[in-house]
Amino acid sequence: MVRWEPDAAGRLREAAMALYAEQGYDGTTVAGIADRAGVTARTFFRHFADKREVLFAGSEGLEQVMVAALVATPVEAGPMEAVAAGVLAAGEFFEGRHDHSRRRQAVIAATPELREREFIKMASLVAAFGAALRERGVPSARAALAAETGVTVFRVSFERWVDGPDADIVDILRETLAELTDLTGASGLRPADLAE
Structure with missing residues (x-):
């Protein structure tokens, strides 16, 4: 050898x-x-x-790419605009990795220990997004909500991508972000309505 x-x-x-x-x-x-x-x-x-x-090596690299994109957004960008930039940056990390990502996800889905590790990876990304938003002056509770929302968009998009035919993950990320906007903006639900 x-x-x-x-x-x-x-x-x-x-x-x-x-x-x-x-x-x-x-x-x-x-x-x-x-x-x-x-x-x-x-x-x-x-x-x-x-x-x-073997399955999780590179996770730190993904997080670094996403957080760097969030941090690089203009100062005047709102929290969700910054988070969206971070989420969209994941596209470059996954370019050309559809087959590998699909096989990897199947292994993780079949193994409780690995699902727990994947959950920890997502929690780390939420924490990193939240910290970056607080550094931008976003209040803590608002930063936490934006970070959680952004990582949920990423997770849902990633699942759609690996479950579907090979497509540009950035397109799927954009579609999911648009769906989030529709869910939160088109409903007409105001905070005062929730108290009733």
């Missing part, structure tokens, strides 16, 4: 995805992933902390 194989991390990801599909997440071992990828277990651990991280 060659000691330094090119793109070992990519081959490990592909091997893991294939094994997760064939024998399930719980039935797959690090040794099995390494063997399928043609590397040693030691090489696996150079790239990933454990077999779960």
Whole structure:
């Protein structure tokens, strides 16, 4: 076995995805992933902390891209405009990853431990959005609401994207943001109506 194989991390990801599909997440071992990828277990651990991280490596990168886009919006932009910019920035991260994202999501959906990890990832994104909005001077409760709403838009859009045919995720994100506007703006419901 060659000691330094090119793109070992990519081959490990592909091997893991294939094994997760064939024998399930719980039935797959690090040794099995390494063997399928043609590397040693030691090489696996150079790239990933454990077999779960094969699925979640890169999450920090997605969060950084989204938060950076939120932060870069003009100061005069409202909280939801800033959040929408952050949500739309996810498109560049997922470009060309539809098949991988679909397979990854199927593994996560079938495994409670992984669904919990995905929930933690979304909670981290909410916290990061909220902190960025507070840095812009948005009051805490309003920042929390905008952050939660934005991450919900992202999550719903992502699910639509992986469940459907390969399409531009940015178009789906825009459609979901438009649906949110319709839900909140076209209803005619005013806060005073809620008290009745």
